[in-house]
Amino acid sequence: MQFLIRPISLPLTVILAFCFIGRCRLGATEVPRDVSTLIDQHCVDCHSGDEPDGDLDLATLGFDLDDLEIRRRWIQAHDRVLAGEMPPNDAMSLEPEQRSAFVRSLSQTIVRAEAGRNDVVLRRLNKHEYQNTVRDLFDTNVIVHGLPEDSSTNGFDTVGEGLAVSAEAMTAYLAAADQVLDAVLGPKGQPKSIRHETNLLDQVDWRGQPMDQQIGKMFRKTEDGLVVFQSGYCPTHLVNFSRLRAPAGTYRGTFKVRAVQSETPVTLRIYGGDTIVNRREQHLVGYYDVPPGNWTTIEFTDRLLEDGGTFHPKCYATRDTRKEADSWPHPGIEIGDIIIEGPLEPWPPVSRTKLLGEIDVTSANQVDAQKVLQRLLPKAFRRPINDDDITSYLKLYQSSVSAGQSFESAIRVAIKAVLCSPEFLFLIEPRESRIDPYALASRLSYFLWSSMPDEQLFSLAANGSLSNPDVLRNQVERMLKSPRSARLTKGFTGQWLDLREIDFTQPDANLYPEFDELLRISMVRETELFFEEILHNDLSLVNFVDSEFTFLNERLARHYGIDGIHGQAFRKVQLPADSQRGGVLTQASILKVTANGTSTSPVLRGVWILENILGTPTPPPPDNVGSIEPDIRGATTIREQLVKHRDIESCAACHRRIDPPGFSLECFDPIGGYRQQYRTMANEGQRPKLKQAPFTYNWVRYRLGQDVDSTAITPNGTTITDIPSFRNALASDPDRLTTNLAEQLLTYALGRRLGFSDRPLVDQIVKQTREQDYGFRSLVHAVVQSPAFQQP
Structure with a gap:
C-alpha cells in the first residue's frame, strides 16, 4: 500500500521545494554542484516566474539548512527523488547516475548541516521522573503536587529542548522539595493509630443524622447490615470514619459482602478521599466482583492524601431504587461489617531512617550532617562525589545552625538545596566519544524505569562493566522483569499512543x-x-x-x-x-x-x-x-x-x-x-x-x-x-512498523529529536530486529545496544 512507504506524498508546493536553488538567495550552506546542476536542468523552467507550477514561488525557499523548516523540506525532497517520484513522469527523465549523484550530494550536505547544529541540550527530569526519583531516592510514597506541566517535543516529554526551566518552575521545585522532605522526615510525633469497626447500619449522614430514613427506600435492612442497590446517588459514605479526622496515610479496608438476587457476581466500587462534602480530593480505590451466596471479604489498601478522608462504597451497573428497597427484585450487594485500620506506615518512617540513620537529632552536630550528605549526594547526583560537592551544602547547614535552627531544620535546608540543584534536576552526561558509566546507568534507568539507577546499576557503573554488551543485555532483562518497568508502559504508551x-x-x-x-x-x-x-x-x-x-x-x-x-x-x-x-x-x-x-x-x-x-x-x-x-x-x-x-x-x-x-x-x-x-x-x-x-x-x-x-x-x-x-x-510491511517504533523508542530514550543523520542507525536497528522475527523485546535490546545509546 502506498501510504506505507517511507517517502512522503506531499503537496506539489512541498515536493518541488528543491527545484529553485540556482536562482534564490542562499543561506550559509553551499549548494552542492550535483544538486544545482539537476535543478537548473529539470526544475526552474516550471517553478519560477510570476505563475510557477503549483502556485509556488521558489525564490522564498533558499538553501539555508540551519533553518529547520527549510531542512525539513529538503529531506522530503531527498526522499521523493530517491523513491523515483520526482521529477514527475511527464518531465525529462533522470539518468540513474544523475539521480544517485543528487541523492548522495544532498544527503551528505544535510548530514553536515545537522552535525554542525547538534548541540547537546541538558535534559531536565520531567514531572513524572521527578516524582519517581524522589520516591526511589528516599524510599517514600510521597505524591508531589504543583509541578508545572512539561512541554512535548516530537510527541514526548523526555526531549531536552522542550524541558526548559523558568523562574516559575524553580519556585515550584522549592515547594516540591518541602513536600518531599515533609514526607521523608514525617510529622513531629507518631500519628494516632486507628482501627475503626463499623457497619452501614451505624452510619450517620454528613449532617450527623441517622440513615434510618433511607432504610426501606434506598436500602434494605438485614441482620448483618444493609443491602445496597444504588449505582447512582448512594449516601453510603463512611461518615463515622471521616469524623475521626484520621491522619493522611495508607489504610487497609476490609468489607464483608455478598451479592443478592443475582446468579452472577455484582460489582462493588469504592472511592476514597474527601467523598462527602467539598470533594477536594476524591479518587477511585477499585472495582470488585462480589459473588452471590456465602459471605466474601474484600480487602484493599489505599492512601488518603489529606487528613479526614474516608471511603464510599456503592454498586456498579445495578438498577437504582428510591422508594421500595424491601421489595426491589433486582440485584444488589449486602454489606456487613467494615474495618478500616491505619495509617499502615511504620514509625519512624522508613524514609527518615534511611536518610538520617541512627543519628539522634537532639544532639547531632556538623559531623552528623556531613555523614547524611555523604550518603545522600552520590545517589541524588547519580555519580561519585568529591569534597567540593559536599562543601557548599555543608555551609548551608552551618549557616542555618548559626542562625539558631535545630539540626533537623538545618539539614532540611541543605537537602532542599540538593533537590533544587542542577545536578539533581538534570541528567548531566560527561562525555568524550561515549558518555561515562554513571551517565549510561542513568540513561538506562530513566528509559526503562523513568527513575534513578538502583544499587546494582551503580555498582556496575563503578566497576566499569556496564558498557559490556552481555552485562548491558542482562541488565535490560533484569529491569524489564522488575515491577518498575510498569513505568515504561505508562510513560511510553501514554505518549506514543496518546x-x-x-x-x-x-x-x-x-x-x-x-x-x-x-x-x-x-x-x-x-x-x-x-x-x-x-x-x-x-x-x-x-x-x-x-x-x-x-x-x-x-x-x-x-x-x-x-x-x-x-x-x-x-x-x-x-x-x-x-x-x-x-x-x-x-x-x-x-x-x-x-x-x-x-x-x-x-x-x-x-x-x-x-x-x-x-x-x-x-x-x-x-x-x-x-x-x-x-x-x-x-x-x-x-x-x-x-x-x-x-x-x-x-x-x-x-x-x-x-x-x-x-x-x-x-x-x-x-x-x-x-x-x-x-x-x-x-x-x-x-x-x-x-x-x-x-x-x-x-x-x-x-x-x-x-x-x-x-x-x-x-x-x-x-x-x-x-x-x-x-x-x-x-x-504487510513490518520494516515500516519497526522503523517507526525504533524512532519512537530512540526519541523517548535519548531525550533528543532524531535527524536525517540518524537514519543509518535506525536502519541497523531495524535489520537486527528483523533477524529476531521483529520481536519487540529484541527491538528494545537493539536500541540499548546501539552506538547512539552510549554516545552523547
Missing part, C-alpha cells in the same frame, strides 16, 4: 449514554496489558496492528460484543476468527483519543496512523482551507463533506494518503464501539430497540442515521473492504 489524552474529550451523553468510568479505565488497561504482553514475551511488533488476542474484562468484552467473559478482572483472550478487533488500532482507547466526544474524523484518525504507527507525518493543511464541522443531525456523512477537500489541488495529495486509513476505521464510533450506522439526534433517524444503555441504564435518546461506509482505496489501487483487510495491509 493514552494520556483519554480524558481530553468527554463523550456526548445523549449520543453515547453507555460510556462510563469503568469503560474508560478498562480501555486504557487493555492497551497497557497488550503492550506488556508483546514486550515481555518478545512477540512480533506486527501484533500492534494485527493480533489474534487482546486483554478483556466483562465491561470491555460486552462493549466489543464478545461473549463468555465474566467479572471485572482482566485476562488474555483469543479473539474470534471473525472479530473486528485485533491490534491497537481497533482498541477502544485508541479509537477514543482519535475522536472527539460527538463524532469521528477520518482526517484525524488517518493523520494519527500516519504519524504514530507508520512514521510518515503529513504537513499541516493550507491556511485557506476551512475545517470540517460534524453534522450531528445526520444529513451528510463525513465522507461526503471530505469530497470538497479532495477537489482542492493543495489538499488532494495529502488526502490520498490520509483518507484510506481514516475511512477504514469509520466502522468504530468515538468510544470504540463497532457500528454500521451513525448515531444522530435528528428526528428523521430510527430509534434503536434498546431503551436503556447497558451498565449505566441511561435512557437512549439518539437515533440511527445513515449507514457507515468504511471502505477505502489506497493511492496504489488497493481496496480496503473491512477491518481484517486493513489490518493485513498494515501488517
